[in-house]
Amino acid sequence: MLIATWNVNSIRSRLSQIIDWIIQVNPDILCLQETKVMDDSFPVEPFAKLGYSVEIYGQKSYNGVAIISKIKAENVKKGFYGCTKFNQNIEIFLDQKRLISADINGIKIINVYVPNGSSLNSDKFHYKINWLNCLASFLDEQEKKGELICLMGDFNIAPSNLDIYDPNKYEGGIMASKIERDALNNVVKGRLIDSFRIFEKNTGHWSWWDYRNNAYEFNKGWRIDHIYINKKLSSKLKSCVIDSSPRGNLRPSDHVPVMIDLNLNNINVDFFEDDDNFFEI
């Protein structure tokens, strides 16, 4: 079972590229971020023609998330719910459509577009940290149900310096600060693992390249799009790959798809045992 995540930076601008990619890769589930369109204008039909159902949670111009799935999603929820741990006021997150979740084939699929945060001294940065704290609380609720959990999307955080082309230049700044990494760690710690790092321990693997300064041509990238799975699901993981090829398209998204392959029939090795110090690499 193939599950993918892709920040497409506008579903309408990227539609043909997304359809081409789906035909080529044949994912079972594709989670999209930054669709940038209201629900009544989302192009559902091209996906339906390929046999996919579409669940959308969008807004005008900004943000927006969607779950494209061969198996119809059940228990679809839009936005946060049940975030009690930090006394979060969920109301403040209602305006920005950044999270959609659903049950598909027995897996709790959680698709997120984490706020960028702008700069460390900005209001947007506080919003980002609060949003991540709410996400941690949200996961507490999901975990209680003992499900298979797959949390994926654009996290706008490089988990470690291995995930930045030039850590000396960017460490401590936006997407690479200790505050953000701690907040992300608080979401995943003790319950989720970064699928990509099970198979690849080295630097040099990116999911995003800035549009500016020919960053893709110089391969100056970051790994900020992630697929996290819980312990129960990690036993079924076969692979995790970043498909960088769409970044070479004409008029590409600045992000590329990340994808895992799951074997839902067999139970494999439990990768979770040595994960406690994962972020200390």
Add this chain to the structure above:
DNA sequence: ATGGCAGAAGCATTCTGA
């Protein structure tokens, strides 16, 4: 420090992203 580049809204230019 600022802007680079891109998309949306909407028609010149601003806002936002990362």
